[in-house]
Amino acid sequence: MGTLYEDMVDYGGEVFGREHLETLRECVQCGKCTGGCPSGRNTALRTRKLMQMALVDLREEIFNAPELWFCSTCFTCYERCPKGVKTTDIIRTLRNLAAKEGHMSVPHRMIGVYVIKTSHAVPIGPAQMELREAVGLESQPPTAQHPQNKEQLEQVQMLFRATNYDAMIDFDWDTMNLRGMDKGGKK
Ligand code: SF4
Ligand code: SF4
Structure with missing residues (x-):
């Protein structure tokens, strides 16, 4: 160093x-x-x-x-x-x-969690889905978050494993959250 x-x-x-x-x-x-x-x-x-x-x-x-x-x-x-x-x-x-060196802030690590789970840093939630439907669109665009694109989401997750980014943010694949986080997202 x-x-x-x-x-x-x-x-x-x-x-x-x-x-x-x-x-x-x-x-x-x-x-x-x-x-x-x-x-x-x-x-x-x-x-x-x-x-x-x-x-x-x-x-x-x-x-x-x-x-x-x-x-x-x-x-x-x-x-x-x-x-x-x-x-x-x-x-x-x-x-x-x-x-x-293990000093990433929790909100930044959570962005990694969202990408692993949905492929989006800002996932499309129920409110956005409702809005999309209200203007005649499908509730979700055809990104890797869409249930029909599970394979693409798996490829995103593979990248996290291959680059060890999952370890860097201390991601727990069993709970699909940061290690030590409770269900409410708190440590
Ligand atoms: S603007 Fe900021 S970075 Fe640029 S010289 Fe001034 S103090 Fe330094
Ligand atoms: S990039 Fe923008 S937010 Fe970041 S330090 Fe510079 S002015 Fe501030």
Whole structure:
């Protein structure tokens, strides 16, 4: 393991390009990212602070910070940054590294549960089915959530097993939920 910056450039570089991750070093702490962050208006997320924490190698503090998961990846900060810091790619890389070390937030892990169970990050529920029927559509579109496409859903589930994503989110195939979750979805 190198410094957090080195790990970010190595790991995130594979996905976003090393030059994107290296822009972290250009941050001048002007705060323009934080000033425009829609999530930060309502949460503890402070983009400028996150960039600084990454630069000074506060790995554990970042990985354990709930606000790391409050970014909605809207790219506002990315576009506002006067120094061209690829903030959103940096945040996504920090999340990937945190997740690899077992720090993924429960709501993000639940998205994995929904995809395993329905193939949708936001499954089509009874209310949407009713609305669809009200305008003359079939209650469900022909995605892998549709009961007639069970085979496709199984292929989605195979991908989760093959990539070990099920283990990363601690998914229990017996209960089809996160391990240790009760029926109401609470730990
Ligand atoms: S806007 Fe860019 S330079 Fe300014 S604090 Fe944010 S990341 Fe750093
Ligand atoms: S991408 Fe994330 S950190 Fe940047 S402005 Fe949007 S919510 Fe805030």
